[in-house]
Amino acid sequence: MTRQLAQPTPHDVAHPCLTCAARSLGVCGALSDPGLARLATIKTVIEVAVGQSFIAEGDPATCFFVVAAGTAKLFKELSDDRRQITGFAGPGQFLGLAATDNYAFTAEAIGPMRVCRFQRIALRALMDDFPLMEKRLLTAASDDLVAAQAQMLLLGRMTARERLASFLLGQSRQGMPAGTSRRQLRLPMSRGDLGDYLGLTIETISRTFTRLRAENLIDLGSHNAVTILDLTELEMLAHGCDVRALRPVNNNTALTNAS
Amino acid sequence: MTRQLAQPTPHDVAHPCLTCAARSLGVCGALSDPGLARLATIKTVIEVAVGQSFIAEGDPATCFFVVAAGTAKLFKELSDDRRQITGFAGPGQFLGLAATDNYAFTAEAIGPMRVCRFQRIALRALMDDFPLMEKRLLTAASDDLVAAQAQMLLLGRMTARERLASFLLGQSRQGMPAGTSRRQLRLPMSRGDLGDYLGLTIETISRTFTRLRAENLIDLGSHNAVTILDLTELEMLAHGCDVRALRPVNNNTALTNAS
DNA sequence: CGGTCACTTGATCGTCTTCAATACCAGTGG
DNA sequence: CCACTGGTATTGAAGACGATCAAGTGACCG
Numbered sequence: 001m002t003r004q005l006a007q008p009t010p011h012d013v014a015h016p017c018l019t020c021a022a023r024s025l026g027v028c029g030a031l032s033d034p035g036l037a038r039l040a041t042i043k044t045v046i047e048v049a050v051g052q053s054f055i056a057e058g059d060p061a062t063c064f065f066v067v068a069a070g071t072a073k074l075f076k077e078l079s080d081d082r083r084q085i086t087g088f089a090g091p092g093q094f095l096g097l098a099a100t101d102n103y104a105f106t107a108e109a110i111g112p113m114r115v116c117r118f119q120r121i122a123l124r125a126l127m128d129d130f131p132l133m134e135k136r137l138l139t140a141a142s143d144d145l146v147a148a149q150a151q152m153l154l155l156g157r158m159t160a161r162e163r164l165a166s167f168l169l170g171q172s173r174q175g176m177p178a179g180t181s182r183r184q185l186r187l188p189m190s191r192g193d194l195g196d197y198l199g200l201t202i203e204t205i206s207r208t209f210t211r212l213r214a215e216n217l218i219d220l221g222s223h224n225a226v227t228i229l230d231l232t233e234l235e236m237l238a239h240g241c242d243v244r245a246l247r248p249v250n251n252n253t254a255l256t257n258a259s
Numbered sequence: 260m261t262r263q264l265a266q267p268t269p270h271d272v273a274h275p276c277l278t279c280a281a282r283s284l285g286v287c288g289a290l291s292d293p294g295l296a297r298l299a300t301i302k303t304v305i306e307v308a309v310g311q312s313f314i315a316e317g318d319p320a321t322c323f324f325v326v327a328a329g330t331a332k333l334f335k336e337l338s339d340d341r342r343q344i345t346g347f348a349g350p351g352q353f354l355g356l357a358a359t360d361n362y363a364f365t366a367e368a369i370g371p372m373r374v375c376r377f378q379r380i381a382l383r384a385l386m387d388d389f390p391l392m393e394k395r396l397l398t399a400a401s402d403d404l405v406a407a408q409a410q411m412l413l414l415g416r417m418t419a420r421e422r423l424a425s426f427l428l429g430q431s432r433q434g435m436p437a438g439t440s441r442r443q444l445r446l447p448m449s450r451g452d453l454g455d456y457l458g459l460t461i462e463t464i465s466r467t468f469t470r471l472r473a474e475n476l477i478d479l480g481s482h483n484a485v486t487i488l489d490l491t492e493l494e495m496l497a498h499g500c501d502v503r504a505l506r507p508v509n510n511n512t513a514l515t516n517a518s
Numbered sequence: 519c520g521g522t523c524a525c526t527t528g529a530t531c532g533t534c535t536t537c538a539a540t541a542c543c544a545g546t547g548g
Numbered sequence: 549c550c551a552c553t554g555g556t557a558t559t560g561a562a563g564a565c566g567a568t569c570a571a572g573t574g575a576c577c578g
Binding site for chain 1: 337338339343356357394400401402403407410411414417498
């Protein structure tokens with residue numbers, strides 16, 4: 001979390017969008033160079049420190065945002081301290097769609113961030129001239145929707161072990177070509193955030209990690225490093241086929257194995 | 260549930276989209292009359308009986324759909340019988356966005372339905388000629404996203420009482436102008452579907468209904484009729500301020516407000 | 519009527535939460 | 549070098565909420 005963002009070079013300042021590292025990742029990639037030049041004129045770049053929020057749930061939704069660097073957590077809160085993280089937003093992510101007149105969630109930096117801000121009105125005008133951008137936005141929203149539905153299944157129907165397995169698999173596929181995954185992970189968020197994302201408490205997260213390690217499905221390093229040891233078994237878990245689950249064993253036949 | 264759909268008149272058959280009852284509700288309303296005429300040429304109207312599904316999770320996503328009449332439940336399933344309903348789709352609802360190459364959910368009729376089906380390719384071509392339709396689609400997706408995030412908070416962090424209160428309030432605002440709500444409801448779905456939507460079991464749904472009635476917050480009629488008696492208290496509940504919750508009151512600190 | 523189906527109610531059990539103590543780790547200053 | 553500190557993670561014991569299993573009720577319909 002002490003990692004610093006690269007400082008913009010003078011050239012970056014002169015052509016802020018053309019040289020943006022996140023350009024290829026997000027909706028901005030839909031714009032031609034002249035489009036980007038115009039985009040640069042209507043945007044404001046803001047630096048956000050750890051723990052600081054740049055979108056507040058309930059505030060009038062006047063702006064759109066694009067993450068240029070760093071990661072944010074997006075969450076909703078109840079009147080007491082209960083909180084549900086609905087997702088994490090990394091470089092290229094477009095934010096502000098999920099808003100009627102007011103923002104539906106809060107966005108807070110979990111590491112140092114650079115974020116581009118646009119007035120909604122100005123961006124809408126830009127979209128009229130560059131319909132490809134609107135198409136990209138629709139694709140982005142659809143993908144968010146697919147992810148949200150998967151998360152609903154997780155929150156509504158999965159056990160703690162299944163939730164964590166599912167989450168780890170998702171992380172291991174982050175930014176990988178379809179069908180591939182990496183084994184070594186460095187989770188960017190704390191146990192607390194993980195709990196708020198998976199609908200569990202810190203303690204349950206911790207216990208479940210420990211148990212998965214004891215079962216040799218994963219290995220745990222320092223600084224939130226995780227190594228996936230048994231991908232197959234983890235995938236079984238995430239799909240709801242839990243061998244040691246002791247969930248509705250509608251047998252009475254053999255194989256009533258305790259954990 | 261024995262209610263029948265109105266049979267299309269000869270005039271309806273000749274001008275299927277122009278006379279559609281759902282036209283004003285959904286994305287089709289974005290089209291001018293000539294646009295609708297063209298829409299009519301690329302669509303197929305299908306009748307769906309109760310319990311029948313017209314979108315299957317995992318199937319290749321070749322079509323878009325618009326609900327013309329009736330209601331569908333949209334859900335995802337785990338390998339055992341666990342199931343999470345991600346939403347209900349009524350007249351005017353556009354379906355098929357939440358799909359990459361394959362559909363992300365199953366859609367099944369909870370009452371007799373009439374559904375319009377479009378080849379994705381044909382509809383995309385239509386959207387290029389009528390950009391307003393694409394804008395509507397983006398709005399629809401954004402609204403779905405807001406709803407999905409609210410549901411995540413519900414599934415991840417709310418108690419059974421809070422979930423049901425929140426759901427009833429949502430129903431009471433269905434199709435009402437902003438800020439208003441109705442007191443008399445007729446729920447279109449069974450207890451089982453309600454459980455699968457709220458991440459609870461049938462029994463818990465039933466018990467929670469009974470308890471809310473005992474507390475004079477609602478009244479229950481036959482045929483899934485519900486009357487809201489104490490709107491204020493129900494709203495308190497849905498926002499997480501539960502008087503009889505006996506949940507951890509971290510008081511002894513006077514107003515330690517964060518953010 | 520007997521049948522089915524959806525819902526309700528009751529008793530018991532398990533998973534996750536809550537509360538609490540301890541371990542760990544990096545940074546600071548004696 | 550080591551105690552002190554604050555934050556984060558782990559572990560333990562007890563409790564609660566909702567799930568599970570099981571029985572009972574009521575409506576609808578042949």
